[in-house]
Amino acid sequence: MEQGRDEFFMARCLQLARLGAGHVAPNPMVGAVLVCEGRIIGEGYHRHYGQGHAEVNCIASVRTEDRHLIPRSTIYVSLEPCAHHGKTPPCADLIVAEGIPECVIGCIDIFAKVAGKGIARLEAAGVRVKTGVLEAECKALNSRFFTFHGLQRPYVVLKWAQSSNGFIAAEGGRPVRISHPVTDRLVHKWRSEEAAILVGAKTAQGDNPRLNNRLWSGRQPLRIIIDLNDKVPASHQVYDKSQPTVFVTTKAKPDQDHILVDGVQSLLPQLLQELHARSVQSVLVEGGAYTLQHFINDGLWDEARVITGANPLPTGVVAPTLHGAVLEDTLLLETDRLFFYRHG
Ligand SMILES: NC(=O)C1=CN([C@@H]2O[C@H](COP(=O)(O)OP(=O)(O)OC[C@H]3O[C@@H](n4cnc5c(N)ncnc54)[C@H](OP(=O)(O)O)[C@@H]3O)[C@@H](O)[C@H]2O)C=CC1
């Protein structure tokens, strides 16, 4: 089907919104364009957390000689304009104050202080509002934000590397490098993109991992270690204070940031509830098999990324088994095959 005019301009909003990736979380990425008689006269996106919203930057970008066109223009925004006084004044009020007669919206904001209220303000002031243009794409762009507010838990990405015959470690849990160094760079990019990284006690104990982002630019994730019985030695790297780290435990740890749980019964729902309370919007779960399988069996995951290396292992720790997974994409990276699943 030929792309319509609204879809064309909304696609541009999405392109702009993506430029905020890595800088706006836990806010959503948002893009806006202002169009007069088919010509874009202003463009903007949310660049940095706490700074101007897409609509503000879009309107501010209009050249002096085009400003008289604003009251004859349509503003396109990938997310419903806000209606609340947050770190900036409401964008719905700005649209009204600028005399913009029409607003085309990608998707409704799920955030309770906005949800539907931005549209109501616009309509009450006589602005014509159209919603749902490229809605699925606009929601998918901010899947972490929508999961966090909609399901009241972080967005969960599972990730592991397995040998060509399905083992994630060698016999007795001896750690092995499975993925290609080029894939490792991509994995570190993934680490930079999520708010937190999580492993189980046996991985923290046996691998002595750093769980940081050192092969890509950008931020470091919060490290989360499930170590209910305090088995990981304090000499291990997860204790090195090089980045924020929280231990999930049944006994208080006075010198460490920790999350207290009351045992293994419903451990993951308890943990995710606490992470939501701490505003952790997403978690990359790197393993091991036991930990990953618990997330899978509890249905508490959104994406899984499985790296299959070129070589087999004679035996070892068996990779987790996914249930309800929909294969979305595959990628050949050097000698690795990458499989991208979403939870169906
Ligand atoms: N190739 C790869 O991608 C990866 C490979 N690995 C490999 O995996 C192996 C370790 O995996 P595995 O043996 O499965 O162990 P895990 O690393 O998954 O650790 C399991 C332990 O974590 C705690 N735990 C985690 N989740 C829960 C839960 N939901 N409920 C209760 N306790 C929980 C428990 O310890 P406790 O009760 O003591 O707290 C449990 O015994 C290592 O050999 C490592 O090298 C690890 C990561 C990735």
Ligand SMILES: Nc1c(N[C@@H]2O[C@H](COP(=O)(O)O)[C@@H](O)[C@H]2O)[nH]c(=O)[nH]c1=O
């Ligand atoms: N072996 C293996 C992975 N293992 C994961 O990486 C952790 C080590 O992290 P770090 O110490 O920061 O390098 C380790 O504990 C486990 O969670 N990952 C992969 O992408 N490919 C691999 O082949």
Ligand SMILES: [Zn+2]
């Ligand atoms: Zn706003």
